[in-house]
Amino acid sequence: NAGVTQTPKFRVLKTGQSMTLLCAQDMNHEYMYWYRQDPGMGLRLIHYSVGEGTTAKGEVPDGYNVSRLKKQNFLLGLESAAPSQTSVYFCASSYSGQGWDTQYFGPGTRLTVL
Amino acid sequence: KNQVEQSPQSLIILEGKNCTLQCNYTVSPFSNLRWYKQDTGRGPVSLTIMTFSENTKSNGRYTATLDADTKQSSLHITASQLSDSASYICVVIGQAGTALIFGKGTTLSVSS
Secondary structure, three states: OOOEEEEOOEEEEOOOOOEEEEEEEOOOOOEEEEEEEOOOOOOEEEEEEOOOOOOEEOOOOOOOEEEOOOOOEEEEEEOOOOHHHOEEEEEEEEOOOOOOOOOEEOOOEEEEEO | OOOEEEEOOEEEEEOOOOEEEEEEEOOOOEEEEEEEEEOOOOOOEEEEEEEOOOOEEEEOOEEEEEEOOOOEEEEEEOOOOHHHOEEEEEEEEEOOOOOEEEOOOEEEEEEO
16 A cells, blocks of 8 residues: 655756646545645645546646546646746645545655756 | 744754644634644654644644644644654644645754
8 A cells, every 4th residue: 555656756847848747546535635835835735636537726726737537646737837836746635625634645746947 | 814823943852852842823713733744855644633622632752732712732742752853734724624724834853
């Protein structure tokens, strides 16, 4: 049982390039989330999904797109990367969307945009 | 505005000593409060969760307290170990059940 995994662990992009971050979970969770974590700031929700085929915007969705084609996978895309998107990205999943339900986090992807 | 403030920002203690981390929030209405531990280079891992009616909850050497009247929570670590070196994040959940407000975290360093 791997829990939540993220690919890749590190990535360096040039401004304007695109990339996709992959998140996979093997806990059969319905809900999945993408967060970004920046120095001196709390985790901020980018997008989330309440089930296969559904996505919704979080607190800071601009510049990102997501897809949930399979229940176990949640993809985060950057179409045209900007230096402001330099951050550590965390994926999480939970059984339900209730706030009291534990969110299980992946190990993170450290992205640098030059 | 819903906010979660944690103090201190960072803390250094000697192995074996106790410490207390603080979390003040203005989230209203409020339903739950959770503490996460985040090791360097890893994702956060849940330590405890409390509802508004709970005053204290323990998880081994970690004890969380909650005063819903003053909107304050604390995380007490007893007999600290080197492995306790991490960032501790307070998360407050609004009564709607889905709005999570994350604090910036307290970075704890335990030295030998």
